[in-house]
Amino acid sequence: MFTLDQARSFIAVSEELHFGRAAERLNMTQPPLSRQIQKLERSVGVELLERDNRKVSLTAAGRAFLAEARKIVVAAERAPKTAQRIASGMSGQLRVGFTAASGFSILGSLLSEIAEGLPDVDVELQELVTGEQVAAIIDGDLDLGLARPAFDEDIFQSHLLFTEDLQLAVPVGHPLDRFNRSLRVADLKGAPLIMHSPTKASYFYDLVVRNVPVEHGNVVHTVSQIVTMVALVAAGRGVAFVPESARMLGIAGVSYLRLADIEPDAVELYAIWSREIRNPALVRLLEIIQMKGQ
């Protein structure tokens, strides 16, 4: 098999059609160049150049080989550059997981920041619940997650991206929607409640239970997705605790009410990633949005 140096030598000779000038261009003397071309021809098994002892010309096979050799050399010169770009995080791929709810709040601006700061990085998005994101990051199938706490500090690094109020979603015109004073938890007494799944949506479940004295007899549905919840509220099945950004779902017939005695900014969204960062593009992203080391 021939070498890349031989290919480069052949390209030079083919372009100069003169061993002396080609050698000069390659910063070498004629004899080794001549030998390299001979070796190349021997390894290809074909005469590529016609030496007239006065002038050099390409054979038909030589012309075809020249075109191939150019492609190979160009590819060989490009390969390290793309590797460097990826190693530096300037280009590459970033696999980002997000929960359905976060898709309506922070995801858009995060993608904008990536597009602006890392224009050559491709973002692959996957909608996953927090548990799936955690598993995917551990398996190396995901670089960054937008998820709800809490996370194993030994495995993950995280950064609080966004907080928002936990509000009460009620059907428009519901008695609670017409209160003339600010609403309190106690006012919900007896209202049919659409509740979060304690297993699949444990974060919201725990959050609600911590803030509200839930009467389990009032729970009419158990749901894992915020979107489903709001749809059920719109259908008049009951009321539900959802993050304020659920407004952005744009589902009609639902009012979002603040409760005075629920701690504000109770709903947290974190960016999480593995402590063992393998993707340089992620390093760059963390630098850009200054999440590093937090």
Place this chain on the structure above:
Amino acid sequence: MFTLDQARSFIAVSEELHFGRAAERLNMTQPPLSRQIQKLERSVGVELLERDNRKVSLTAAGRAFLAEARKIVVAAERAPKTAQRIASGMSGQLRVGFTAASGFSILGSLLSEIAEGLPDVDVELQELVTGEQVAAIIDGDLDLGLARPAFDEDIFQSHLLFTEDLQLAVPVGHPLDRFNRSLRVADLKGAPLIMHSPTKASYFYDLVVRNVPVEHGNVVHTVSQIVTMVALVAAGRGVAFVPESARMLGIAGVSYLRLADIEPDAVELYAIWSREIRNPALVRLLEIIQMKGQ
């Protein structure tokens, strides 16, 4: 710059994810393989493999470089093969010139023979008069010509491909078309004649003059292309001497008449090519249609 051997080594290690097995596959021992990978990484300027001292894995940059390396190695393996195919004449390009008239006789079957015998050879066709073909072959712009004699024997080799009668084209219903006995040259006396250009169509001009006592006073047009000639005959402008294959032009309103005292097979078409053959595909073609050495 890295070498193709390093690229191959890297591919093997990337696929095996184990230096020992990769070395075995490459028919070498681990240490030199390890060194080659190190050199590769140094020349690329990036860590391509992550050595865990227990297992080997690819970095993001390594994955990208692997894809590039595969392309390069595949191209490097293919390049000699294509060069060999072209050198052997099995593939490549054949530039064939033909006169307008020959396009209606032998060209089709010649192209069929090329397509059958040399399926990977591309044929580039150019319609050129004999003189242009001769010049193009000398300049190296044409490999084979289908032309009229005579040719410089020092420069060209030639092979008689096809002969046909020189016939008289007359408008349908013309008095000569209604002769009840076989036509002779003398019967043309006084008929308006469409004649070949003595410069641009000297072969036909000389052929006609040699066979027919042309009365120059009867020449109503001087034309260089057979097609033009037949069109003028169809338009009733006169009669003309054309090769029999002009029938294949399919121009309506023209009869083609044999003249008893014109030598049969007077019109010759030759394949011509340079004595200095540079295109291996031409050698193959000459072998196939057994024109070589004639």
Place this chain on the structure above:
DNA sequence: CGTCATTACGGAATGCGTAATGATA
């Protein structure tokens, strides 16, 4: 005889294989 490409030859560099070392579970 001048121009180029090719062979001849000596020294430097590169690369392999065996052996030794290091690092990790």
Place this chain on the structure above:
DNA sequence: TATCATTACGCATTCCGTAATGACG
């Protein structure tokens, strides 16, 4: 301690540059 990858070292090969040769106008 077993498993891999890496460094150490000696030997063979490769490759460059200078010098000599050859071919052709």
